[in-house]
Amino acid sequence: MAPDGREVAAGPRLVRPYALTSGRTESVVDLPIEATFEVSPSGRTATWPEGDLSGQILDLCAAKESVAEVSAKMHIPLGVARVLLGDLVTAGHLKTRTTISENTTSDERRELIERTLSGLRAL
């Protein structure tokens, strides 16, 4: 059980991890480990075949969980989580929220660090 009360996968998966990605090890989109997502309307309404992890992943994303949490809570390696999440981004079901990246301007970077600092001070 997750801290917020939702059921999560109960233990290690017995499937070879990269079987879940048809052997692909690289995500098509660059996903920072701390990235969180917004679920698009198509992501909310899509239905998935049995055994497809996409539905569970989208539920976690809707709860504002990051790439790291999707990996941890679904008991799938980080690389596998990235490939599966990347597929959902490419399909338009997910949109990544802001993180600091190579494309972040120095103003954006400063703004994000300042917000982090005031948040930490207020804890």
Added chain:
Amino acid sequence: MDYAPSNRNSASTKIVVAGGFGVGKTTFVGAVSEIDPLRTEALVTNESEGQDDISKVQQKHTTTVAMDFGRITLAENLVLYLFGTPGQRRFWFMWDDLVKGAIGAVVLVDVRRLDDSFAAVDYFEAKGLPFIVALNQFDGSQEFGPDDIREALAIPAHIPVIEVDARDRESAKKALVRITEFALTQLTGVAASA
């Protein structure tokens, strides 16, 4: 199908907590995280000639590297993640992934294992990531202070060296404030040269 663009201000960011095995990284993360630290794993092919236990296994095989992490919701639209680095040096290639986009790093130091800290300091210097050094006084011993550590690890004068109790929320929080403040001051320099 079209949908409203992401709220531009909704963001997540991260701070890396580094240091050798057993120095208290997960304790530090757990002290200040709003969730019990979670563990994510990455698969790596083991071709190490290192000296740790895993390398005693004869064949090349796939092994997992674990990283513990926590999170702090700082505002409705801002989440800070804290990632503990995998301890063993041979897994440091994974750090590149962690360091990318991080605000900065807290290098936890155990006076009994300065070697591990040395390597972490070197790594962040090479990567140009802002970092502070936090001497973990977990056993209450004040035998060595920040000045001793600065000298022993040859930490440049502008880099903060502080004391921390990794088990204590307020202490861990102070360390996070400190690295974030420091990252902000470093930004001025970076922005000027960029």
